[in-house]
Amino acid sequence: MRKKIRVRAGDGYDFIIGDGLLSSAGELTASVLNADRIAVFTDSNVAPLFADDLEKRLQKQRFQTCRFVYEAGERSKNLDTVSAFLDFMAEHDLKRGDAVIVLGGGVAGDMGGFAASIYQRGIKFMQIPTTVLAAVDSSVGGKTGVDTKYGKNLTGTFWQPSLVLCDTDTFRALSPDDVLDGYAEVIKSAAIRGPRIFSDLEEGKFHTAMPDIIARCVNIKSDVVHEDERESGVRRILNFGHTMAHSIELKSDYQISHGKAVAIGMLMVTKASEKHGLTEPGTYDRLYQLIHGEGYRTETDIPLEELCEAARHDKKTTGDSIHLVYLEKIGSAKTKKVRLDDLYEFMNV
Ligand SMILES: NC(=O)c1ccc[n+]([C@@H]2O[C@H](COP(=O)([O-])OP(=O)(O)OC[C@H]3O[C@@H](n4cnc5c(N)ncnc54)[C@H](O)[C@@H]3O)[C@@H](O)[C@H]2O)c1
The missing domain is CATH 1.20.1090.10 (Dehydroquinate synthase-like - alpha domain)
Structure with missing residues (x-):
């Protein structure tokens, strides 16, 4: 089963959901992103499960990829992680036409989307939600951000993704x-x-x-x-x-x-x-x-x-x-x- 919903926010974008979608991730990405380089932003639990496969499929479409992995969990959702990722993108020479793909739950989506929104005044990004929460809620609507010592989500932007790709097979690894x-x-x-x-x-x-x-x-x-x-x-x-x-x-x-x-x-x-x-x-x-x-x-x-x-x-x-x-x-x-x-x-x- 595959379903496509047009999200009417920003310029509008598709939310595609179905089983086995990751196997088409390369083609689907190429249909919305015209980047040379893609930075895959993911966490330490999700990376070993899906990141190799995703990068291979992106490389098949001639995207150059690099991967940034943060320590999984809400504690990482802060400006330090975002700052490290911004430096990482600069070190890997990402330009304004390049893009971020967020692979993971709501923490990855909020932080990766935020970094994409401020890197070189904003580059494109795509979401691949791997938790039910991220699929149903945080990957849609364009709210991005991080926690500060004064509270949750206190710093952030509105920045809409170019595509949300939700492979429900990834949920099998959730408790x-x-x-x-x-x-x-x-x-x-x-x-x-x-x-x-x-x-x-x-x-x-x-x-x-x-x-x-x-x-x-x-x-x-x-x-x-x-x-x-x-x-x-x-x-x-x-x-x-x-x-x-x-x-x-x-x-x-x-x-x-x-x-x-x-x-x-x-x-x-x-x-x-x-x-x-x-x-x-x-x-x-x-x-x-x-x-x-x-x-x-x-x-x-x-x-x-x-x-x-x-x-x-x-x-x-x-x-x-x-x-x-x-x-x-x-x-x-x-x-x-x-x-x-x-x-x-x-x-x-
Ligand atoms: N932007 C928004 O509109 C919005 C809306 C709701 C919630 N949020 C934010 O979302 C965050 C919570 O999202 P979350 O619960 O997805 O958190 P999360 O990203 O930390 O994921 C929860 C845990 O599941 C692991 N995980 C992710 N995918 C997995 C998979 N397929 N298999 C096994 N493990 C997996 C992660 O490594 C993590 O340990 C909060 O920071 C919240 O503020 C944002």
Whole structure:
């Protein structure tokens, strides 16, 4: 199965998903990149799995390749790694017409895309996402960046790739836990704009028709990003569950991963919004059944006061308020401006 979605952001680009796609990576790259040199940006776990094969296929198309490998993990997502990669590209004589291919998860995509956006004032790049999270979320929409000592993703750019190539065979090397992390963003997409996808998830179709489900979620993200590329309005709905999730990640010292925290965050806000009469009755129950049934934790023992206090430092706050995303019903999300001083009262149901 192979599916192609046109992402309507920047100049527009294709997101292609299917099994065995890496075997066509050379030809597909040649169809969008007119570079002499390509720097493959990847991490220490992914490189031994797929980088040799990718480079061989690129070289067959007469691209000259070089490879930069960073130590896998969020800890590497900083300016030092980007700076080392910028130097690496200069040492390998990459010019403005050359390009970067990011091979890996969301960390690789965010950092490699960021480096491409600033190297020689911006060169082209391509994404080959190898985690479910990167496929369904971070490879689409053009947000790039790194963490700083003051917080996650505090430095970055909007820079759209020329192509996203998602070979679902690469997911076979992921642990079930890694898959669960990405699946939370699938549930989020369905909950905010995909009522039929949500029903399919309730029937267990994520596990039997994953490429199709991911493609439909990418379509949702593409539509939202098209409407609001710079996140001044509707794009905020993509943050459903993320306000509490960011606090949970932070307060657990990142022991609770992003996806697991998003699952809890979606439940917390939906429980509250339903109690406040903003959400159709029964919505929380459907969300709970799905999330619980997949084996996620559904609550945290971190006190709510602490989570609300941590939300004050979230970069998504505006002044003394936050745009809290809630569901009107499954498949329809809204935002509500809540003063940070009132967040605890809102959530404490
Ligand atoms: N730009 C955006 O819009 C956006 C959206 C959501 C998340 N993000 C970012 O994405 C990052 C999280 O992404 P992630 O979870 O993919 O992290 P990641 O890139 O660190 O990948 C997670 C782990 O899986 C390993 N891995 C990757 N592919 C593999 C494969 N096929 N087989 C085996 N192991 C593999 C990696 O080496 C790593 O250890 C965060 O930094 C987050 O801020 C960005």
